[in-house]
Amino acid sequence: MGNCGTREENAVVAAHAQVQQLHLSQHPAKNAIAGRKHTHISSDISNPSTPRKIEDAKNISIYNDVIAFTFFELETITKSFRADYVLGEGGFGTVYKGYIDENVRVGLKSLPVAVKVLNRDGHQGHREWLTEINFLGQLRHPNLVKLIGYCCEDDHRLLVYEFMFRGSLEKHLFRNTTPLPWGTRMSIALGAARGLACLHNAQRPVIFRDFKTSNILLDSDYTAKLSDFGLAKAGPEGDETHVSTRVMGTYGYAAPEYVMTGHLTTRSDVYSFGVVLLELLTGRKSIDKSRPSREQSLVDWALPKLNDKRRLLQIIDPKLQGQYSVRAAHKACILAFYCLSHNPKSRPIISDVVETLEPLQGSGSSDGSSQSSDLPDYRARRRLTGNSVHFRAIPHRKCSPAVPVCRVR
Ligand SMILES: Nc1ncnc2c1ncn2[C@@H]1O[C@H](COP(=O)(O)OP(=O)(O)OP(=O)(O)O)[C@@H](O)[C@H]1O
């Protein structure tokens, strides 16, 4: 049994308190989600109230294992941020490959890393940088990207992560010519769900808020890990049922109630998970302007089919060439359908998602009889029949038994 236990819960709460304390400037509310890939707040590095170094905020002590790098060290390992070291670019800035070892600093373990450099002209600012350190610096889980360190020197803000050998799921699904096999897709879905479960099952849940294929990174063995905690939020406390926030996230993935009202719950992440699951099942992007207008929004195109047993399999990625278990595909489609429920309360909790995906592992056969084991009886009956099924709220498991650790160091 994993142990997302008291230490982590306290740490997450502590992190939240610090994020609150350290959220430095008031940003005007803005709802800029529609029609944009990223929604961002502007950088506040120039704000004089911004701590110039993380030590200023007196929170360094809780990040014992997170290394404070100097800018010179990170400049050295990326060969002065050379163009051929670029791994990718996002809303935060450019990501470079690097390698740390004893030559960089005595005592450092040899390790390939990814160095994310805050773009000073970019939309995401110090606030996201700090949120990322606060959450990711304390969480350790096999399905969360490990934060190795950071740099906060003058106006430089950088983050150093474990290097994820195969890059993003987005690249593998939409840019690589070799299609991901069915079994790999199901194991990625499960890994990503376990990463979310670790966050949601903390005593004070952490809402990821930007769950999408580009934020799911893949290790050499295709283990899925969540990255980018810049928009993460500590969940509701006490009698609250949601957190009201400025709408941030990515168009095509954000839950409808969040886009419309700014009300954020862990079920908003479950909706985004449903979108990613649909992308895995169909090989289509959540928003694809190159398709005919009826098909541009993946959810709008797929939902009517997901609700019709006879048409359900029409959505499965043709690139799989039938190499999947029909039965497992049915179950995964129905899971996506419930995750995408308009009513957040009709969506499963993430532990339910994990439990549903676990038996679908190893279901790569094209034989309709499927090698995968069934869903637990009560689930199979309730999920595969009827239109108004609600997922049972199962007792909170801090982490799935199959997940070895979920803890704060
Ligand atoms: N730890 C890592 N290991 C390997 N590659 C990485 C790592 N982190 C990021 N990358 C690469 O850098 C790219 C950009 O990542 P980044 O998170 O900055 O942007 P994004 O996810 O595409 O967009 P957004 O800013 O909306 O999150 C990723 O798609 C991935 O290819």
Ligand SMILES: [Mg+2]
């Ligand atoms: Mg990202």
